[in-house]
Amino acid sequence: MPSPTPRLLTLLSIMQTGGTWPGATLVERLSISHRTLRRDVDHLRQLGYCVNTVMGPDGGYRLDAGSELPPLLFDDEQIVALAAALQVGAGSASGLIDASARARATIRQVLPSRLRHRIDAATASAIPRSGDAPSPAVDPHVLAAVGSATHNTEVLRFDYSNTPDAPARRVEPHGIVTQAGRWYLVAWDLDRHAWRLFRIDRMRPRLATRLAFTPRAIPGGDAATFVGARLKGSERADVWPCIGTVELAVPARDIAPFLGDGTVEDLAAGRCRLTAGSWSWIALAASIGRFDADITSAQPPELAQAFATLANRFAGSGEQPPSTC
Incomplete structure (x- = not known):
């Protein structure tokens, strides 16, 4: 039989997944007696957890929300996962930098040495995507108010x-x-x-x-x-409104790391077929031009026309302005 503290933690972890847990199932999962299970449930209640007894043939125990915050118990894996999630939240892409960083520091302060070393070893930095503006700060109180109205359908x-x-x-x-x-x-x-x-x-x-x-x-x-x-500039489906396909005189491996949400497939003789999307045909043509490769075909006709329009614009930019002398 597991010692009381780890067993209590395991019981709490099981019940936190939600639903009603039959006593027989918990007894089997924990390898304990029904009497020990009842004692452990009473211990959780003394700690402040709202554990309700559900009567009937399908009854058992259910963990519900109470009126006060009980002590939060986590196993090692949950603590590491929580610290990692807060670190991501403290990155530049979250909008909750300060709150996430303070929450992670609070948790780290009370961890035993073995767990503190584990989360310190997992430290990483978040790098925003190239071209992304800094994330605007979000007031946690505003987020909570909006979330409450959303959850309560008010x-x-x-x-x-x-x-x-x-x-x-x-x-x-x-x-x-x-x-x-x-x-x-x-x-x-x-x-x-x-x-x-x-x-x-x-x-x-x-x-x-x-x-x-x-x-x-x-x-x-x-x-x-x-x-x-x-x-993406679309009204309903989560797809770009303008999607086109081109053949490029370059192997797929040379452009694959820079595709974004596009797709590419190899063709013969060092060529590839690229399918990508954007909010306009001109924007799509311009993004394809960044690969610095000859284009041998373009579909649909709107994309081919966008290439022609860009070619005229670029050609005009090379003309020398008239002399003022």
């Missing part, structure tokens, strides 16, 4: 910093998504009768409305797909 009123003189916005919040260091709220705008995307770092929530709403079907199926589509 109408949210807030001021928006890019329209300082406008009346407070009224929306039905449906989901929060983080992308490239920015936090977005997907919401139905009650005044504009349309789906909108809001930057949470620009929001300043007002007093809670306590007005419930019935969730709507988000275009594309979910909040993440909606955000991905809007950031």
